[in-house]
Amino acid sequence: MSKDKIKICEDLADIMPPEYQDLVEDATYGDQDRGWKDVGSSKELIEQHSLCAGCPESIAFRYVLASLPAPEDTVFVGSTGCTSLVFPHVAVQNIHSLFGNQNAIASGLHRALKVRFPDKVKDVVVLAGDGATVDIGLDMTLQSWFRQEKFTTICFDNELYANTGGQESGLMQKGFVSKMAPVGKLFDKVRLAEIARESGCHYVACLTVSKPNRVEKALKNAILVAREFGPTFIQLYTPCILEIGKQSMEGLDEMKDAESIGGRFVYKEYATDDVKKFLKEKDEEAKARKKEKKSAKA
Numbered sequence: 001m002s003k004d005k006i007k008i009c010e011d012l013a014d015i016m017p018p019e020y021q022d023l024v025e026d027a028t029y030g031d032q033d034r035g036w037k038d039v040g041s042s043k044e045l046i047e048q049h050s051l052c053a054g055c056p057e058s059i060a061f062r063y064v065l066a067s068l069p070a071p072e073d074t075v076f077v078g079s080t081g082c083t084s085l086v087f088p089h090v091a092v093q094n095i096h097s098l099f100g101n102q103n104a105i106a107s108g109l110h111r112a113l114k115v116r117f118p119d120k121v122k123d124v125v126v127l128a129g130d131g132a133t134v135d136i137g138l139d140m141t142l143q144s145w146f147r148q149e150k151f152t153t154i155c156f157d158n159e160l161y162a163n164t165g166g167q168e169s170g171l172m173q174k175g176f177v178s179k180m181a182p183v184g185k186l187f188d189k190v191r192l193a194e195i196a197r198e199s200g201c202h203y204v205a206c207l208t209v210s211k212p213n214r215v216e217k218a219l220k221n222a223i224l225v226a227r228e229f230g231p232t233f234i235q236l237y238t239p240c241i242l243e244i245g246k247q248s249m250e251g252l253d254e255m256k257d258a259e260s261i262g263g264r265f266v267y268k269e270y271a272t273d274d275v276k277k278f279l280k281e282k283d284e285e286a287k288a289r290k291k292e293k294k295s296a297k298a
């Protein structure tokens with residue numbers, strides 16, 4: 001979808017629902033510098049969700065959607081889990097894949113889009129839970145990285161299978177006891193960011209969603225790098241407040257604790273030297289665009 005396609009015929013403008021009029025007037029489509037600050041004023045990509053009240057996945061979704069450099073040319077590939085509850089409400093093209101198959105589907109999709117639209121940039125983004133990414137889908141995840149498929153994989157890591165009642169996942173922390181894993185996790189949390197780096201990802205970031213600026217930057221970096229270099233990976237801590245016994249307003253504190261020194265989600269970023277150089281150039285281009293916009297306004 002592009003802003004051109006959603007334009008309203010003048011004769012029908014007054015009978016269009018206000019939501020549609022908002023979409024046409026305020027949509028950020030076409031603005032490559034859109035970001036999380038547009039969440040409050042531009043609701044074109046997500047308005048509602050059906051997650052638990054206060055679930056950090058909901059704000060993670062908003063930041064991710066608001067930070068896409070080209071939502072009209074992006075296709076998400078999702079998988080079964082709490083994340084899949086949100087996709088029906090999202091105004092970005094998306095495909096629901098069989099649990100665990102998301103990176104295989106995304107590989108084929110990206111190749112098909114390249115053939116169908118050879119002159120256009122099309123971004124493919126996988127967004128799935130830790131169970132889908134690391135346990136049942138690990139083979140597909142790794143193979144897409146080994147094959148150097150040019151798309152971004154995002155894992156919403158809540159350290160268990162939330163949607164089916166709290167079973168243990170490879171990303172669960174050692175010793176954690178959940179409703180469906182009463183013995184307690186016997187081995188350490190899998191070091192997925194390091195596995196991604198070793199398996200060929202050109203850009204990897206591991207963080208919580210407590211700081212929107214960081215989420216925006218990581219997402220933009222990952223998508224721009226995937227376009228030019230190859231696979232990229234982002235691991236976002238989105239705690240399942242329901243399964244860890246927190247209240248709806250306690251998700252933010254949980255993320256802040258987890259990212260403090262010695263925590264499981266201290267901010268981590270890996271990039272190859274070529275990628276670092278490329279991202280520096282992209283930063284300079286973005287700064288120049290900002291300056292130009294500012295002086296055009298003055």
Ligand SMILES: Cc1ncc(C[n+]2csc(CCOP(=O)(O)OP(=O)(O)O)c2C)c(N)n1
Nearest residue numbers: 080081082083099129130131132161162163
């Ligand atoms: C092929 C297949 N196997 C198993 C399931 C059952 N199932 C649905 S959601 C889910 C766990 C999801 O966990 P995760 O990927 O971590 O997402 P979360 O719900 O935690 O966000 C499982 C095992 C399924 N739907 N399909």
Ligand code: SF4
Nearest residue numbers: 051052055082162240
């Ligand atoms: S079960 Fe957990 S992860 Fe799923 S919507 Fe509720 S709080 Fe979020």
Ligand SMILES: [Mg+2]
Nearest residue numbers: 129130160162
């Ligand atoms: Mg999970």
